[in-house]
Amino acid sequence: MTQSLESLTTRLLDFARSAGADAADALAVDGTSTSIDVRGGALEHAERSEGIDVGLRVFVGQRQACVSSSDTRDDALRQVAERAIAMAREAPEDPYAGLADPSQLATDLDTSALEMFDPSDEPDPAALQRDAAEAEAAALGVTGVTQVQGASAGYSHRRIHIAASNGFSAGYQRSDRGISCVAISGTGTGMERDYDHDSRIFQSDLRSAIEIGRTAGTRAVSRMNPRRPKTGSYPVLYDERVADSLIGHVLMAINGAAIARGSSWLRNALGEQILPTGLSITETPHRRRAAASRLFDAEGLPTRERALVDNGILTGWVLDLANARKLGMDSSANAVRGTGAPPSPSVSNIALTQSDKSFNDLLSDMGTGLLVTSMIGSTINPNTGDYSRGASGFWVENGEIAYPVNECTIAGNLRDMLMRIIPANDARPHLSRVVPSILIEGMTLAGE
Secondary structure (H helix, E strand, O other): OOOOOHHHHHHHHHHHHHOOOOOEEEEEEEEEEEEEEEEOEEEEEEEEEEEEEEEEEEOOOOOEEEEEOOOOHHHHHHHHHHHHHHHHHHOOOHHHHHHOOHOOOOOOOOOHHHHOOOOOOOOOOOHHHHHHHHHHHHHOOOOOOOOOEEEEEEEEEEEEEEOOOOOOEEEEEEEEEEEEEEEEOOOHHOOOOEEEEEEEOOHHHHOOOHHHHHHHHHHHHHHOEEEOOOOEEEEEEEEEHHHHHHHHHHHHHOOOOHHHHHHOOOOOOOOOOOEOOOOEEEEOOOOOOOOOOOOOOOOOOEOOEEEEEEOOOOOOOEOOOOHHHHHOOOOOOEEEEOOOOOOOEEEEEEOOOOOOHHHHHHHHHHOOEEEEEEEEEEEOOOOOOOOEEEEEEEEEEEOOEEEEEEEEEEEEHHHHHOOOEEEEOOOOOOOOOOOOOOOEEEEEEEEO
């Protein structure tokens, strides 16, 4: 994988023009990944992949088509271009398809300041195996843990380059290093499981394998002998591990594709209050060492920090060029894409306003209710926001954890739920979604 990705995309564009494209953009991605699984102290599975993929999108008038390939020989690239042109000529016209105007394109293309790639040496498989084995051993060392379902460690490195016939051409690198462990407590029908994991861009930021394994084991043991809670209306505290799912429902509802289809429970809420006063959801695409950071989007537009929800008020949609044109708006530079499909809108890093209250403060404030640490399944009506999810966690009495619970369902309507959220201050700052634990009063709980 020593060939230039910039050269690959340039050649694709040249072949597209020769085949009859009025406009085109190209994406080239190459990378390596290694993953190691350990079980019983021994290597259970090892996998390494290396590859390169290219994707070409062509425009013939207002018709477009996308073709991808893993063959980068000139003959193959020429065939990709010819096939894409043939497909585009048969495609229906799309009045909203098209590249960005050159005046819209990003000019700051130096992504090194975002620190998305760790330049230190790639870890060898033996080092990854040691990490996985240490995590497993640490979990098994927790009293009450009977087995480890899996302990894994991995590394990946990718290079990406985007070029288009409007003059845009830029690329960047990403790396990822991770460790995970899933521990099981109890035996037979009394088994319970829980996990811990960490994933970082820089290996030096990664938590220790021993800490990850020990945390997974401790969590699994704490879930032993669960009960079903009583049915009723109670406050529900979403642990930081699962609280981002609530904000995820908001992000899905303000996605420009859903808005353009008219299939969003927030489709008529622009300019309205959807969170309590004082709370905002901010997109921060230029954060250092954050997995979703980017200087430019997949259509070459410059990204910027903005408040998706400002002081409780919904301020805008998450848009790429095509969906922005459908809505008569400007793109918010949120386009993402793979090699085999046209761009679509998606957020980068986001953060919910945190309070001055700790997790324990919210636990005390809730009195009696449910602390959710795990969620199962999802029933969300995209048009109405009606919400119902299976959950497990811990029953709280008088502000203190009393016992583990499972086999229950929490329900409500997202518009109503969001107006009652109370955030803590325990969000992990390195995640792409910086969302703390969240307390919501008056949730419907179905148990026994």
